[in-house]
Amino acid sequence: MTAPTFEIDIDPVWPSTTDWEALAARAAEAAGAVAPELAHEHLLVSLVLADDEEVHALNKQWRAKDKPTNVLSFPMLSREEVLAAAAAPGAPGMLGDLILAHGVCLREAEEKCVAVEAHAAHLMVHGLLHLAGYDHETGEDDAAEMEALETKALALMGLADPYAALQ
Numbered sequence: 001m002t003a004p005t006f007e008i009d010i011d012p013v014w015p016s017t018t019d020w021e022a023l024a025a026r027a028a029e030a031a032g033a034v035a036p037e038l039a040h041e042h043l044l045v046s047l048v049l050a051d052d053e054e055v056h057a058l059n060k061q062w063r064a065k066d067k068p069t070n071v072l073s074f075p076m077l078s079r080e081e082v083l084a085a086a087a088a089p090g091a092p093g094m095l096g097d098l099i100l101a102h103g104v105c106l107r108e109a110e111e112k113c114v115a116v117e118a119h120a121a122h123l124m125v126h127g128l129l130h131l132a133g134y135d136h137e138t139g140e141d142d143a144a145e146m147e148a149l150e151t152k153a154l155a156l157m158g159l160a161d162p163y164a165a166l167q
Contacts, residue, residue, distance in 0.1 A: 002032065002039050002040060002041035003025070003028035003029040003031070003032040003038065003039060003040075003041070003043075004028045004031075004032070004038060004040065004043035004044065004045045004095055004128065005028075005041070005043070005044050005045070006021065006024045006025065006028065006044075006045050006046075006047045007044065007045070007046050007047070008020060008021055008024060008047045008048075008049070009046075009047070009048045009049070010049045011048075011049055011050050011051050011054070011102065013051045013102045013103075014049045014102050015116070018116075018117055020049060020120075023117055023120065023121055023124070024047055024124055026121070026157055027121045027124035027125050027128065027153070027157070028045070028124070028128060029156075030125060030153035030154065030156040030157045031124075031125045031128040031129060031132075031149075031153050033152075033153065033156055034149045034152045034153045034156070035128075035129060035132055035134070035149055035153075036086065037082050037083055037085075037086035037132055038082075038086075038095075038128055038129075038132050039086070040085060040086055042085075042093070043085070043093075043094075043095045044093060044094045044095060045094075045095050045096060045097070045098060045128065045131065046094070046096070046097040046098070047097075047098045047099075047100075047124070048097070048098070048099040048100070049100050049102065049120075050099050050100065050101060050102065051101070051102050051103065052068040052101045052102065052103040052104055053068075054099070054101075055068045055069060055072060055099055055100075055101035055104070056068040056101075058072055058099060059072060062074070068101045068103065068104050069101065069104060070100065070101055070104045070105055070108055070123055071098060071099065071100050071101070071105075071123040071124075071126060071127045072097075072098070072099045072127075073096060073097070073098055073127045073130035073131055074096050074097040074098075074099075075095070075096040075130065075131045075133070076093070076094045076095060076096045076097075076131075077093075077094075077095060077096070077131075078133065079132070079133025082095070082131075082132050082133055083133075095128075095131045095132070096131040098124065098127040098128070098131070100120060100123050100124070100127075105119055105120055105123060112162065114160070114162075118159050118160075119162075121154065121157060121159060122150065122154055122159070122162050125149075125150050125153045125154060126146075126150055129146055129149055129150065134146045134149065147163050150162070150163075151163060
């Protein structure tokens, strides 16, 4: 299975005991398995595992939300460009940027009673789907489609359905 390649920058607040690069590669492969437009070896994603302050500043600057959030996604290609790239050989290039906030991710993992690695994997899959043009904020059907893809991708990684407790 081919998948996007990550360029990763890891803030020291993220535990060094976890192989974040390997986890990101697994998340990309799982996302590509459920969203074939992501199964392209020439897609590049910048992944930043940041602290809350960095994500807070970016969220305020780019989304006018004065707080940190769990993951930010900044696509470089439109949905149409992603689909066209998936259908054509060659190098489509940079898919976009994903930035995860350590403190928010850690708090949410604790609230969900899951390992921070499992929650981070979920956020990576979620962010990749956003970069591919999926959007859960555009309607209930879109949200259900995105959640189903996330659940399938996480199952491929051996991780539980993060939405099961919410239903």
